[in-house]
Amino acid sequence: MDIIDLSWWQLGIGFFILIIPAWILWRYKTGLNKKLGIATVRMTLQLLFVGYYLEYLFELDNAWLNAAWIMVMVLVADFATIDRSELNRQRSLVIPIFLATFFGIIVIDMFFLEAVIQLPTFLSAQYTIPITGMVLGNCLRSNVIGINAFYHSLNEHKERYRFYLCCGATRNEAVFPFFRDALKKSANPTLASMATIGLVSLPGMMTGQILSGSSPLIAIKYQIMIMLAIFSGTVLSVYLGIRLSNYFVFDEHDVLDSSILKK
Amino acid sequence: MKSDTLFKLSDIRFSYDSEQLFDGLNLLINQREKVVIKGESGSGKTTLFRLLLGFETPDKGSISFKGSVYTDTIIRTMRKEVVWLPQDLNLGTGKTAELMDFIFEFQSNSQNKPSRPEIIDTLEALGLEAGTLASNFSELSTGQRQRIGLACCLLLNRKVILLDEPTSALDLESKRKVAELLLNNDRTVISTSHDPWWVEKCDRVIELNNIS
Numbered sequence: 001m002d003i004i005d006l007s008w009w010q011l012g013i014g015f016f017i018l019i020i021p022a023w024i025l026w027r028y029k030t031g032l033n034k035k036l037g038i039a040t041v042r043m044t045l046q047l048l049f050v051g052y053y054l055e056y057l058f059e060l061d062n063a064w065l066n067a068a069w070i071m072v073m074v075l076v077a078d079f080a081t082i083d084r085s086e087l088n089r090q091r092s093l094v095i096p097i098f099l100a101t102f103f104g105i106i107v108i109d110m111f112f113l114e115a116v117i118q119l120p121t122f123l124s125a126q127y128t129i130p131i132t133g134m135v136l137g138n139c140l141r142s143n144v145i146g147i148n149a150f151y152h153s154l155n156e157h158k159e160r161y162r163f164y165l166c167c168g169a170t171r172n173e174a175v176f177p178f179f180r181d182a183l184k185k186s187a188n189p190t191l192a193s194m195a196t197i198g199l200v201s202l203p204g205m206m207t208g209q210i211l212s213g214s215s216p217l218i219a220i221k222y223q224i225m226i227m228l229a230i231f232s233g234t235v236l237s238v239y240l241g242i243r244l245s246n247y248f249v250f251d252e253h254d255v256l257d258s259s260i261l262k263k
Numbered sequence: 264m265k266s267d268t269l270f271k272l273s274d275i276r277f278s279y280d281s282e283q284l285f286d287g288l289n290l291l292i293n294q295r296e297k298v299v300i301k302g303e304s305g306s307g308k309t310t311l312f313r314l315l316l317g318f319e320t321p322d323k324g325s326i327s328f329k330g331s332v333y334t335d336t337i338i339r340t341m342r343k344e345v346v347w348l349p350q351d352l353n354l355g356t357g358k359t360a361e362l363m364d365f366i367f368e369f370q371s372n373s374q375n376k377p378s379r380p381e382i383i384d385t386l387e388a389l390g391l392e393a394g395t396l397a398s399n400f401s402e403l404s405t406g407q408r409q410r411i412g413l414a415c416c417l418l419l420n421r422k423v424i425l426l427d428e429p430t431s432a433l434d435l436e437s438k439r440k441v442a443e444l445l446l447n448n449d450r451t452v453i454s455t456s457h458d459p460w461w462v463e464k465c466d467r468v469i470e471l472n473n474i475s
Contacts, residue, residue: 159349162318163412166347167419168371177355177365252335253317 003212015040054129063123070109070132074102077140081241085148086262093260096244097147101139104237108135108229116225134205134226135233138190146186146238147245154178155261171246171254179242186238190231197227268330269294269423269451270315275324277307277314284310288324290469292453294422297446299462300455302471308455311471312425315453316347343371347425351405352412359403359411360396366415377418385414388444390437406432413441426454430461 018040025032057069078098082089109132113119119127154161154175164174197203198220205226209219249257268291275288284307292298302308313319314326317338326333328341354362360382367376377385383393389410395403403411409432416424424445430438442464445452456462 157353157355159351160353160355162316163347163349163352164366164369166316166342166345166425167366167369167415168343169366169369170371173369253320253338255318 054125057129058125061121061125063121066123066125066128069129070105071102073133073136074098074105077101077136077143080140081143081147084144085151087147087151087260088262090260092248092257093245096248097143097241100240100244101136101143101237103240104139104233105132105136107236108233112225112229130205131226131229135229138230139234139237142186142190142234142238143241145189146182147241149185150175150178150182150242151249151256151261153181154256155258158256161256165254171250174254175246182242183235183238187231187235190227190234194227194231197223203227267293269296269328270453271327271330272314273325273327275314275321275326277310277319277321279310279319285321292451294451295449297452297464297466298454298469299465299467300453300469300471301457301462302455306471308471309427312347312427312453312455315425316345317341344421345423345425346416346419346421348409348412348416348427348429350409350427350431352408354400354408354411356399356401358396359398359400362400363396363411363415367418372419375420382414382418385417386410388440389414390440404432406434406437409433410437410441413445417444421450423451424453426452428456428458429454430456430458435460 018036022033022036025036053069057065075098078094078101079089081097081101082093087093109123109128113123113127113131117127157178161174161178165171193201193203203223203226206216206219206223209222210216249260251257270290270292272288272290275285275290276283277285277288290311300308300311310319314321317333328337331337333341363382366372382396386393386395391407391410391414395407395411400408400411409429413426413429416426426445429441429445433441438458438460442461446464452465454461454465456465462468
């Protein structure tokens, strides 16, 4: 069964549904309607750009070009992670978090695309771009939760961290409880969605595949694989993000450089 | 002859948030002394501890530990010989026993990890019941938390203890026990305090306003 293509005017009609949430937000004076307008315009323009760009990318299907696109996505995710974690864009954070996200994505892509799916063409755009995008989107969300929790909690409870140092802890030992809590906070949302998937929600990738005519059995196999990829990718990137940035954000006396935190 | 000086601060200048706290601060603390630092709120008592512990670096002047001027290595060595207890210790959430065990599991403490009976004896000496170990740390009173922190300091068996307002949440009976355990031995105890009872028990009083 082929998918029903949406015409532009049909998509345009879809926007009318926003009248309902916009009215509710206006009625309760939330002040969110301006944000809603900006977010809607941004979403539409970004997806239009990506749609046209991906058409071009799929047509060329060049591994180098696909890798370059992944780098761009990782770079945008890097800055977004730092901004949303309420941290300052400093070299001590930008480089380690970029490397952590990039390495996390590469490990997951190589494992699932090349070892599990065994793509006939290396980094084939049809598989690489959507799967990387899904994993990266989730890595971004988890990195924001984990990295924000780690550094802000460490700053808020610096007396506890310093107490551990004065009890003989190395820096890695002293940050251990903060690291553990950050990992727990960042992994919990994905674990919760894994536990309820299929019962409470039908995930986007599976829905997309079913809509485009795949059998539900093929769709669930891909969905299970993507959930494994998302969970592994998010934990790996949060772990690497904190581990790598910790090499640069403490001074030689193990004091956290508080200038990384937004006031 | 080996010097008896433990900490030496020479001509320290230090500003915090553009406010000058110390200018020309000189201070000697000898081994085995029981020193109490007094001073009004904002006079820099806590900052002085931070400087001693290497968490702040002076704008000018030098700090030395056992005759060696602070370097990264000396600060790390000093932190293995010294233990510091903040005024309001927060070890996070979890059973008190687990949170205490975490401290004794640091690699540098692995040689002298206390046994459970030793931990219980120390808690009892400080007027806490053994059952406190099974309680959630966050549910303990400020005074209980303070004594748990003191128990950690004692069990780590360090020769130098820095205490921030050690008796601020203790009743007289508990204070007596703490003084008995901390002050009647050859440890060096450096404390900050507003408590006249504690001040009287110490060998030397340093009025921070005068030195700075």
